Amino acid sequence: MLFNSLIFVVFFVVVVGTYWTLQSWSARKNLLLAASYLFYGAWNPPFALLLFATTAVDFFLGGRIAAAATPATRKAWTTASVVTNLSMLGFFKYGNFLLLNFQWLLARVGVVYQPPHLDVFLPIGISFYTFHSLSYTLDVYRGVCAPTRSLRDFTLAVSFFPQLVAGPIVRAADFLPQLVTPPVLKPGQFAWGLLLMTLGLFQKTVLADTLLAGAADTVFGYGGPLATLDAWTGVLAFAGQIFFDFAGYSTCAIGAALCLGFHLKDNFRFPYAAIGFSDFWRRWHISLSTFLRDFLYIPLGGNRSGAIMAGVNLLIVMFIGGLWHGAAWTFVVWGLIHGAFLVIERMLRTVVGEAAWAKSTVVRVLSGLATYAIVCLAWVFFRAADFPSASRLVNAMVGALAKGDAILSTREILQVGIVTALLLLAHWRLRDTSIEATVARMPRWLLGATWTAMLCTILLNQGSGNAFIYFQF
Numbered sequence: 001m002l003f004n005s006l007i008f009v010v011f012f013v014v015v016v017g018t019y020w021t022l023q024s025w026s027a028r029k030n031l032l033l034a035a036s037y038l039f040y041g042a043w044n045p046p047f048a049l050l051l052f053a054t055t056a057v058d059f060f061l062g063g064r065i066a067a068a069a070t071p072a073t074r075k076a077w078t079t080a081s082v083v084t085n086l087s088m089l090g091f092f093k094y095g096n097f098l099l100l101n102f103q104w105l106l107a108r109v110g111v112v113y114q115p116p117h118l119d120v121f122l123p124i125g126i127s128f129y130t131f132h133s134l135s136y137t138l139d140v141y142r143g144v145c146a147p148t149r150s151l152r153d154f155t156l157a158v159s160f161f162p163q164l165v166a167g168p169i170v171r172a173a174d175f176l177p178q179l180v181t182p183p184v185l186k187p188g189q190f191a192w193g194l195l196l197m198t199l200g201l202f203q204k205t206v207l208a209d210t211l212l213a214g215a216a217d218t219v220f221g222y223g224g225p226l227a228t229l230d231a232w233t234g235v236l237a238f239a240g241q242i243f244f245d246f247a248g249y250s251t252c253a254i255g256a257a258l259c260l261g262f263h264l265k266d267n268f269r270f271p272y273a274a275i276g277f278s279d280f281w282r283r284w285h286i287s288l289s290t291f292l293r294d295f296l297y298i299p300l301g302g303n304r305s306g307a308i309m310a311g312v313n314l315l316i317v318m319f320i321g322g323l324w325h326g327a328a329w330t331f332v333v334w335g336l337i338h339g340a341f342l343v344i345e346r347m348l349r350t351v352v353g354e355a356a357w358a359k360s361t362v363v364r365v366l367s368g369l370a371t372y373a374i375v376c377l378a379w380v381f382f383r384a385a386d387f388p389s390a391s392r393l394v395n396a397m398v399g400a401l402a403k404g405d406a407i408l409s410t411r412e413i414l415q416v417g418i419v420t421a422l423l424l425l426a427h428w429r430l431r432d433t434s435i436e437a438t439v440a441r442m443p444r445w446l447l448g449a450t451w452t453a454m455l456c457t458i459l460l461n462q463g464s465g466n467a468f469i470y471f472q473f
Contacts (some may be wrong), residue, residue, distance in 0.1 A: 001164075002095075002206070003197075003200070003201065003249065003252045003256075004204055004205050005200055011035070011038075011039065012256065015031070015032075015035045015423070016259055016260065017120055018031060019031055019032065019260060022261075022465060025181070025182040026068035028178065029152060029156055030152070030155065032156055032160065032161075033090060033152060033156045033159065034157060035160060035161060036159040036160055036161040036368075037051075037052075037149065039161035039164065039355050040124075040159065040161070040164055040165070040209070043124050044121065044123070044124070046053075047121075047123040047124070049125075050088070050123055050160060051123075051129060051158070052131050052155065054085065054088060054130060054153075054158070055133055055154060055155050055158045056151070056160065056338065057081070057084055058081055058084075058085070058133045058136055058137050058154075058158075059094070059136075059148075059151050059154045059155075061077050061078075061080055061081040061084075061137050062081075062136050062137045062147045062148075062154075063147050064077040064138045065077045065078055065081075065137060065140045065141050065147070066140055066146070066147040070371060074141060075141075076217060077137075078137055078138065078141040079154045080135065081134065081137035081138075082137075082138075085130050085133065085134045086130075088126075088130065089126060089127065089130045091120070092120055092122055092123055092126055093122055093126060093127065093327055094327045095118040095120060096117060096118050096327070097319075097327035097328070098242075099116070099117075099118070100115065102115065102397050103115050108337060110375075112243055124165050125164055125165030125166060127324055128163070128164070128165060128166060128167050128169055129158055129159065129164060129165075130195050130286075131169045131288075131291055132157070132158045132163075132169060132171070132172070132177065133158045134174075135169070135171040135172055135173070135291065135295075136147060136154065136171075136172035136173070136176075137159075138295050139171060139172065139173040144173050145171075145172060145173035145176070146147070148172075148176055149431070150179075150422065153179045154172065154176070156179065157170070157172045157175040157176050157179065158172070160175065160257070160262070161256075161340040162253040162254075162257045162260075162264070163250070163253045163257070165266060166246070166249045166250075166253075167249070167250060167253070167267060167285075167287055167288075168250050168254075168264055168265060168266075168267040168271030168286070168287035169288055169291055170264055170265075170287070171289035171291075174265065175262070178262050178263065181447060183259075183260070183261025184261070185255055185261055189258055189259075189261075190258070191253040192255075192258060192436075193254075193256065193257070193259035194250070194255065194259065195255070195439070195451060196251050196254055196435075197251070197252050197253030197255035197256060198255075198256065198451060198454050198455055198458070199248075199251055199254075199255075199435075199454065200247075200249065200250070200251030200252030200255060201248065201252060201454075202248075202454040202457065202458055203244040203245070203247060203248030203251065204244065204245055204248035204249065204252075205458050205461045206454075206457050206458060206461050207240070207244040207248075207419065208240070208241045208245040208248060209241075209461070210240075210243035210461045211415055211416075211419050212237045212238070212240045212241040212244070212416060212419060213237075213241050214215040214237075214412065215233055215234055215237040215408055215412045215415070215416050216234055216235075216237040216238035216241050216383070217235065217411075218234070218240065218391070218407060219231065219233065219234020219237070219238075219407070219408070220234060220383050220384060220385075220389070220393070220410075224392075224394065224405050225388075225392060225395075225401050225403065225404040225405060225408075226306055226392065226393065226396040226401070226404045226405055226407065227396065227404040227405060227406045228396055228397060228401075228404065229406070229413065230396070230405070230406055230407055230408045230413075231393050231396035231397045231404070232397055233408055233413050233417070234393070234408070235376050235377075235379060235380055235393065235397065236376060236417075236420045237416045237420075238377050238379055238383050238414055239272075239375070239376045239420075240416070240419055240420055240423050242379070242382075242383075243268075243271070243272065243423070244287070246268075246435065247267070247268040250266075250267035251268075254266070254267075265286070265287065266286060267284070267285060267286050267287050268283065268284065268286065268428050269282070269283040269286065269431075270283060270426070270427040270428075270431045271283035271284035271427070271436075272372055272423060272424055272427045273368060273424070273427035273430075273431035274368065274371050274372075274375075275364050275367045275368045275373065276345050276367060276371055277338060277341045277342045277374075278342060278345060279346050279371075280338075280371060280375060281338070286323070288321065289321075292317050292320065293317075296316070296317050296320060297313055297314070297317045300313045300316060300317070301313055307346070307347075307350070310346065311343040311346065314342045314343055314346075315336065315339040315340070315343065315446040317339070318335040318336060318338050318339030318342065319332060319335055319336060319339065320335070321335045321338075322334050322335020322336065322338075323335065325382070328356050329387070330381045330382070330384055330386065330387065330390060331381070331382065331383075333381045333387075333390075334378050334379075334381040334382040337374075337377075337378040337381065338378060368428070370422070377394065377397065380394055420463070
């Protein structure tokens with residue numbers, strides 16, 4: 001069930017209407033749980049059983065971790081949770097990838113091996129709900145979260161439909177406390193939730209799908225040499241597309257949760273105005289970056305063991321972060337590019353220190369533009385189907401090709417250029433504030449006109465029903 005579909009609109013209206021009609025808090029939670037499994041099972045009903053199995057295992061293991069008498073026992077139960085979750089994720093998402101790489105390794109030593117192809121479908125959102133569930137046992141182990149005695153509440157925390165299939169990655173420690181007492185809507189909260197859902201759908205259906213996806217698909221799907229302008233236009237189009245697509249889903253999820261009385265944390269804070277890669281990951285897919293920081297980078301030692309080990313830890317984290325996105329080495333390279341520049345940034349910060357010139361407006365803007373350019377270059381490996389395709393695009397972008405084909409029309413180039421310029425302008429204008437603060441300063445008539453314009457534009461651009469990009473992760 002897609003946010004940008006009529007069936008979801010009907011589903012949401014029925015769920016919200018029934019939810020606020022019910023007086024019993026227990027009945028409301030039962031309704032949300034049933035609605036969440038209906039929402040997920042609409043794609044492939046059997047995979048709802050997998051979702052519940054993951055949840056039930058971690059519910060049991062969370063109790064065992066809390067009841068363990070010794071640190072060794074607590075660690076053993078936590079390890080069991082990590083192994084179980086990652087094994088499930090590994091089988092469905094990385095099974096064929098691992099077999100093919102095992103075949104390649106054997107071939108290097110002269111052993112011919114033909115692995116079987118695992119005919120398994122990738123369950124939608126498995127990377128997200130695995131982390132939702134795993135965060136519970138890890139936080140119980142760390143003492144951040146008390147174990148819940150309610151399987152129903154924990155199952156709802158993992159499967160809550162707004163964030164179930166494409167985030168944000170909501171930790172049980174943040175969501176379970178919201179299930180203790182029935183929520184009370186603050187004045188304007190419901191309207192604010194609907195406005196966020198409208199904004200998210202506008203980002204997805206109009207900006208990502210209508211204005212940017214065509215140029216990105218054309219460029220990344222072209223098999224020949226490309227002109228530099230066309231290559232950059234296609235990459236900039238994808239940079240905008242993936243932001244509007246993913247941030248659009250997160251915005252819809254946060255808005256839908258608000259309409260039901262729940263609060264989810266922001267997942268994006270104007271990332272294309274980031275100054276450096278550390279800043280970028282404080283602004284892009286925040287729920288993933290904080291998950292990897294708390295459950296991988298810090299346990300590895302973080303920056304407590306010196307500069308060299310801190311650099312190694314950053315590379316490991318970004319290697320895992322890249323692989324989390326997909327079973328392909330192109331994703332790993334994307335992650336390692338970010339990891340390498342995080343390390344370089346740490347080195348430069350050590351050299352520059354607190355120099356006044358480094359904090360000047362000119363240097364900050366240039367650093368921000370350089371960050372954006374490198375992020376776009378890295379997106380090539382994220383989007384390209386394979387390394388030869390990525391190599392052709394990178395060579396075209398840096399002007400290494402003697403002659404390339406111009407495949408985009410002037411209208412497409414101007415369209416992508418205008419949307420990209422407005423995107424960067426908005427991010428830089430809002431980088432130190434929030435959407436809430438900006439909307440609060442708007443005259444009511446302007447807010448109403450903007451909201452109406454977005455709704456009308458969404459309706460005019462409906463019909464394609466394209467799935468959100470992060471559904472495949």
